[in-house]
Amino acid sequence: MTRSIRYLCFGFIVGSLGIVYALPPAEGALLDGLMEGVEESLGKKAEEKGERLVIGNLYQAERPDSHAPIGVMQDHTHNKGEFMFTYRYMYMYMDKMRNGTDNLSSNDVLKDFAVTPKNMTTQMHMFSAMYGLNDTVTLMAMLPYVMKEMEHQNRAGVNFTTNSSGFGDTKLAALWRLYAFETPSIGSHRFHLNTGLSLPTGDITPTDNTPLGNNSLLPYPMRLGSGTVDLLPGLTYTGVRNDVSWGFQALGTVRIGHNKQGYKEGNRYQVNSWGAYRWADWISTSARLNWQQWYNIKREDGQLQTTVGPAQIPLVPTADTDRQGGQRLDLMGGVNILFPEFMGLENHLNVEAGAPIYQYLDGPQLKQAWSFWVGWQMVM
């Protein structure tokens, strides 16, 4: 099943590249010229209402909700020659253990494992840039700096903490405009294709001191990257009508091959849907649902200690490749603030925070408690 999905995604990216090369060199949305029947019909309806149908690049940085909530990436394309720099900070807190949808106490976990995680924080500083290469393609690059901290307890009641930090995986993406149209009465509707690669620049052999010894190799959740080249296919739709905007995005992370430690992280899929309301020219608020599903690890890191003692007691759930998958639905609320022409540029300050309303974990695993995002975006 996973292999089929991988081939499907690979085909999706190669196919989209093929479409692009097969099309005439004119710059524009990929489906321009292929939708004349639809356009005629929409144009006729618009004319009956005394309106005009607009086809084309409708990106406007001048609205606070011209960008999706800050937790969503690759949500919009840019006009030719336009740059956008973004700094994002994310703080995620995971607390207490869960198996399936059942909460577990530390003692529950310690019946089967020598050590249990108690909580974990992940902080990411993400630096990204988008550039409108032409009216068809917007390029994106993102480099995160990741800091992780996990608190544990062992059967002796001893608490200890491990840390890892460093640059994560680098993401490169091309966003292909598919189609966009607008009339005053039906609003504007934009579609684009997301294609990208994640390059394995994050450390997958972080170490720290533990009761087992100094410089122990840390388990999978503490690693800063996947160690593999990953495909990042996706599809995005956004809409705007008067003071309301909305969007839908499906994105995948499909792992290619196994990393140098001999394992492969599970694929990850997510669907975002959001709505925003513009209260004034400079402020909008948003609500977002984020569904994520991720799979267990294939094979294993042979250097990672997974048992302890002569009885070979499982060491910690985070070292078990079959206890990494899960599903989660997050509800997020956000605020976008526009600072027009601040330092001569369109600036956006965006904040978002939320918590899961459902999570099913192939546990025992730490469950997510809440997350917080803040970002500054400059369009030039």
Next chain:
Amino acid sequence: MNNIALWILLASLSLVMGPGASHAYEVGNVQTGGSIHGRVSFLGSPPEPLHFKVEKNPEVCGQERSLMKVEARDGFLTGAVVVLEGIDTGTPFSPKTFTGNLPGTGEFRYLGGESLGLEVKTKDCNFGPFTGVIAANEAVRFQNQDSIKHVLHSFVSKDPRGRILRTVHNQDLQPRNEIVRVFPSDKMEDGVVVRIICNRHDFMQNWLYVVDNPYFAISDQEGRFTIDQIPPGTYTLLVRHPVLGEQRQEVTIEARGDLQVGFAFVDE
């Protein structure tokens, strides 16, 4: 062998140029040209001007602005674009300047010569008059003389009323700065009109009809227009307006002749 190479070269050139490569206008001598005089009338009541409360940059644009999409006086239409089609050779493009309606004083300046040479001088949140002309494949200089940013969004349409508009450029026009943009023929294919708007100021809306020769005119405040030094021949004379649409008639220009024509748009 040389012939084969020549054919390959010609075939390659035809592929590069594409089937749509059109014959460009050439400047030549017109010794016995004729002229056309005419008036464009409007029968009916013009719609009320649109009024806009200025939300962005009122300190530059003013608190309120209006936009008159059909400007008629005493039954005659101002701003109708009159175009003579089908002329491949003739006089050079004449330099002309048209200024927008107050309070804005933007200008459409046509430098003339072997090409149209359009310059759009944006001033007081005004690109220029409501209507004008533009040529495909020519560089257009957009100047912003305001101290604020405008976002120039241009569209092309195959329909004189711009029923379906396609984006050509969507570009920031920084304060007291300029950009040069070409409206390429592949995007302008079959396009008859370019609409320019400012994404930040919704009252800034203009319509530029596509021309490929210098034989055009824009009706003045009395609805009058004149086109002269026309090579003798039979042509199609078009009059276009973004709200009222298009009318056309066949005209025959005789050597040193002066043809009087009239067009009448009716309020629907």
